[in-house]
Amino acid sequence: MTNLTSLRAIALFGAGMALLPASAMAQEVTDDTSAAEAPPVDERNVIIVTTQGRRQALADVPVAISAIDSQTLLNSGANDIRQLNQVAPSLLVSSTGSEANGSARIRGIGTVGDNPGLESSVPVFIDGVYRSRSGIGLNELGEIDRIEVQRGPQGTLGGRNSSAGLISIYSKEPEFDFGATGEVTYGNYDFLRLGGSITGPITDNIAARVDGIFVKRDGFYFDPANNTDVNDRDRYFVRGQLLFEPTDSLSVRLIGDYTYRDEKCCAATYVDGSVNPFIGGLNNPSTPITPLSQNGNNIINVLRDLGQDLGAFSQGYGRTISTTPGRSFAGETKDYGISGQIDWDLGGVNLTSITAYREYRSSQGSDTDYGTVDILYRAPSDDAYRQFHTFTQELRLQGEAFGGSLDWLVGGFFSNEKLTVRDNLRFGNQYGRFANCRIISGGGLAGLYSPNSPLCVAPGVGPATLAGATGASGADIVAAFTALDGLSDLGTTNDRYFQDGTNWALFTHNIVHITDRLDLTLGVRYTNDRKELDATFGNDNTVCTTVQGLLLDDLTTSPNATARALAGSLIGLSCQGNSTAELNGVSISDERTEDEWTGTAILSYKATDDLLLYASFARGYKAGGFNLDRSALKSPIFPFGGQAGTQALVGRLQFDPELVDSYELGAKYATGPFSLSASLFRSEFSNFQLNTFNGTVFLVQNINGCTGDLVGGPDSDTDTSSATGSCAPGDVGYGVTTEGVELEAQMVPAADVRVAAGFTYASTKYRSDLVGNASGAPLDAALRKLPGDNLSNAPEIVATGSVTWTPEIGSSGLSGLVYIDGRMTSDINTGSDLFPQKGQDGFALFNARVGVRGPDEKWSIEFWGQNIFDKDYAQVAFNSPFQAGATSAPFVDPQFPGGRQIFSQFLAEPRTYGVTGRFNF
Template sequence: MLPTCHLAAAESGSDTATTLQAVTVEARRRSEDAQQVPTAMSVLSGQTLEAQRLYRLQDLQQAMPSLNVAFMNPRQASLSIRGLGNNPASDGLEGSAGIYLDNVYLGRPGMAVFDLLSVQQMELLRGPQGTLFGKNTTAGVLNISTRQPSFTPQGSVVSSLGEHGYVQSQASFSGPLNDSLAGRIDLYRSHENGYVTNQYNGNTLGGGMRQGVRGQLLFKPDEDFSLRWIGDYNEEDSSAGTRSLFSTGPLINGVNRYQQRAAAVGATLVDGRRVNLDADQSIKVYQGGTSLEANWRLPSDFQLTSISAWRWWDFTPRNDDELNVDVMHNVGQSARDQQFSQELRLASPLGEHFDYVLGAYYFRQLMDNKVFTYYGPLADTWNGTAQGALNDVTSIGNGSVDTDSFATFAQGTWHLTPQLDFSLGVRGTYERKQSTVTRNAPAGGAPVSAAAAAARLARAGAYDSGDLSQYSFSPSLLASLSWHISEQVLGYASLAHGEKSGGVNLGVASAPVAGADSLLIGSERANDAELGIKTTLLDQRLLIDANLFWTQVYGYQANAYDAASQASYLTNAGTVRSRGLELDSSWRPVRGLTLNANGSWNDVRYLSYDSAPCPAEVALQAGAPASCDLSGHAVVGASKWIFNSNASYQWNLANGLQPYLNGSYAWRSHAVGTLDDSRYAQLPGYALVNLSTGLRGDLGQGQWDVSLWLKNAFDKTYYTTLWNSPNGAYTGVLGTPRTLGMTARYDF
């Protein structure tokens, strides 16, 4: 196992090393030693990911501080950093935390929800990163780099088996095609049965199949030019996102509405790792893309980089109504996304007095979604509407957003003295968004009374927003001062401003009453201050990095839930403050042993949010207010305390065999489960322990490796995210239970 911080331990087979090796990162769009970059970051090597079996986006929060991944399914997934960015299911809005794959910005977090295999390195950059990265990001960036083609023949074959029907196979092959051209291909297929039992028919849900292929070519005729082409395709057919009942909500005048209406429709409620669903629960995801990155070394050591990319993403769900009776046959939102991006960068040679990076960026995205609800014969009883209003009615809506984003950027560093550097960055982004939101007239249903007809139109009536437009200019700024106190110690301070454009609600929500402009939300603006130190001590055997931060966000973009229409909607949630302390450390005390620990204390809450949705215990009361004041409340999904640690010990036997032991511990404290901060939707804190042991040795021209692993060793029951449900209930997605498995691999 390799460290989760900025220095990597020796590669497999070199356990005799007693020092940590430097890690190179691209945080400032040029290759640099991570310990010399004045930015708060954490780095995971590909070897660390493999050793800890962190192969999904939602696993990363077990290894990185200040990180939360709210995951229900690939569409309803979000990445938040320092408590900022919890916006699942927001088709009409980019995330506050950006995800980049091989220097390509991913317009949807779901584009990264596939098995993350053959990864070279992951960098988590915390705080606004808009001056150098393609899209403005107010919370931070997850930068993923995959392994490149090699001019030396190499490959690997890996097979894993585990409980709950878990089977994962992967293979990688790379080598030269001629003196100047190398290729690489990576393939994988994963399957698991799931771990939630459907009491209705005995099936197991929460699992399914994922598979994909990734091909690359690297053309390198000389040391001054390289051209890298990447093409990939991934698909998923699963029941991911199956929600279990977390809480039935409050008692109002001695009555629990959720239980009362469940009894009225004849539903039987279950909780824990059980559901009771009479309809299908499934998702299908198809996605892929291609990119072309060219790097030229120009005269005087200038570096010119061009990155062209196109990606597509197709998500189709089939969701039950969470009951074992026919309230709804199917409900959900499908999404179709295409994006194209082009980036040009020029990096100056590293100089004695001044060096810089400047460039231009273009991003185009076409997003379409379909909102559908197929009501059953019990819909009115469940929803409390006039009989006949919704029974057997079909409601279908469509939304689209066409985005064009243009940006220019520059960042330079003045070397004021041999010990003191000053960096200044600026970016200007202009964006145009054009959108439409429509809903068809309700279909089906029986002729009804005037009251029921009015209720039908209110919930599912025809609507057309017409053409909606948004135009915005978003500046980003960075000023950073770094002091090389010694060769082993770097101190830094920075001020940053980041902005991201507004978004569009692609569901009708309250637009028929409030008007089409209510579908639009405004920009999000963040000001950030950082103070940090990076140290490499004990002859490069100990690394300790720490930083303080204070971020204030205006017009914070959030995803809320309207109890009346039972729909999620985007909104500007006022002003948010995030402040805290982060720590990263790695220690190699003796030969073969590496210890890592990281953690964060993060206090993130609304300074002002006086038009928030009310929690169920308020919203279900007679005469309940239209909104509540959440000023002073904690932001959804943000644990105040996070601590992660891992240890790896490997040694050599006389016959050339190499045994090893790995262990990790990840703990996070309580978090608010839903935006309304209901006391019935509070995520308890939890701790996870993962263990593994293995043996490797040489065989022919390669190395074999067999390991036994145990994830969630103490079988902790925990929820990764919570969700509002009708009639005051709250549901959630359960984390993976204890899973025992083994992996065999051969690298050559």
């Protein structure tokens, strides 16, 4: 699906801009300061970063990093980390079914899926404090000093889980000079944003700062069934700070913040052929209705006949959603905490201590089938949420030795995270009839299909007729169909998962100045991670146990293949996702402990005063854990065997730690108003943690490669069997690689013009022969498209660029603002299973802002637009839950293994525009 013309355009755009341009992503030196007379680093107009635990100029740090300053954030209108995509080409941030679990990717690597048991490969730190999941960074950020995006594993100083990189956000500190800012923004969709801050001294050595933001906006989707908007905004944020500086050598900074959101999120629409040509006729109803065609997409008929509007399957990028009346996407999020940072110069040794305690709680209802037919839902409830209680402590000592030849740093880190997940996912009121119709509409039973009749079977069809069509025991089959037909509003009453995680580490990071121009950086970190899991299930789905009791003998002993397939379908649909009353009141527990060594080695050479060259190796790590989804325990075909039987299966919830070895060559050139950075990189991931929704359940697998022969043949990892394609343990190696080149540049051709650009080529791929864990177990059949292909949401080519022009207007001190930025992205597949129906063609996004600013920028009025050309695209496409044709042979179309699946998509934001007024003094 790759468009070569668009790829060439992207490449030329990125490479050309990277050789011309400029931004606030690299060193900036004032025009009247020559290199020869440049004052000390802290006094020059440069971006200072703390990537290596020390204050350093960005151009002097031998690490791939993008630093975005406050002015760039103002010009771009960035309010949360999603909008950093426009100025950081190797970064992609997206949100899907829940903003609580938004995903960040760097160089194509990230953690996907809405599963709180998986930690992010790209963690977010705010003011040095680790946030439990990257989705927490989707909140409002308040007044920001800078954001650092570090690329590649940060397993030495970056702390836990940063196997792909990290995002560090630094808010503006209190100041000892009085100041205040205010902002009023109004835009389409009745967007209203009010923001303000005030800072100043309380005493001679205590300063304070308070930031506040209120946001309200209509939703981007319309739900006609419930006459409401979805994906709206209704939130506020407040942060207070105290800065205490009793002496020149001691600084204490206290921060407290609170965020509240009361919003409806996140709706989805169906994918059709105009969005993705690989859909073909999949979403078109077959005719005639009866008898159904074995070559048609009979699931469309089932959905239509039970009330789904067919227009929903052909609306392209329309934003009218299909929802069952009474179902809601309403949710509530609270995020708050306190932190304290101490910086103390002890005379040759600098002490830094960061202590924090945070709580995060998010609940979200959903019409989980994303359609009109009432199949699956979560009701908004105080008893259904995910909650993190997190305590972290970091301590660092940094100083010099041997006459300044060694810049050393040692430290320790401790965290305790208590995670609670409570769930109430239930089958909808039409699920039983829908499930029966799925079975009846497939294969040889299609002639019996009657969706408005009991059991979805035509009137007058008795047990003997049904038995004759299936070769099964008539009485038991009819009883099972009858039980399944009555499966309505049953399922989870209150599943509770409690995970207590403790992580501690010791680390050292040392820079050896071999000569005045040659440095060797050596760092190492030892990490201990321990997690304890306790879970208790609540479930009232007695239909599952009833159908199992009726048909287990047919499933296991019947000589008739059709009878066995039908029994498997009836049991599977009755117990979908391990929803069974047999688990009601059952508790399980488990624990896991792991120890890992990570580190880095960097050789850097200052070839000239303006040119830095470096080569580096880094080893990164992301902790293993538990899949907090009971569907991972086992197949729903057979009973669990009560408390003891369920406990015996608990090991199936575990997944192993993700490890990465990364190699990089880089160069940074910075002189006066021009700078350019380049890096070549390659990273190899073992036990890559992949979370995939297969249309029924969430699968979590550790993806590895096989260097030998797969058992079952070279294509046994791409067939439709989950039992073929194993690998000898000694032949298991890394399963994912990302390699490529990055360019970032800036130029200031005139005092009032600034140009910036970035270009990333990243080949982020799975190896050709894949297995599902470190022991060489076969890859799950749902992942059969992965071998040899790119990862999801991993574009090979991304180019970004921005131009800022701030001309003087007359002699009154007024100035103008003209700003535009763009991001061009090559083709991607947005689904973690890489089904072609989830592909997204390459596209370009542009934002713009024009305005007038008063003398010394004391006030401004700006007109702005985001996605100004109103580009439609999907963030993620996925298998519509349960909306596939029959899943057991011979009730399955061989053209579509696994059934004819319907696909849905989470759309990106449309064009928005408005006006912003600001003042500061």
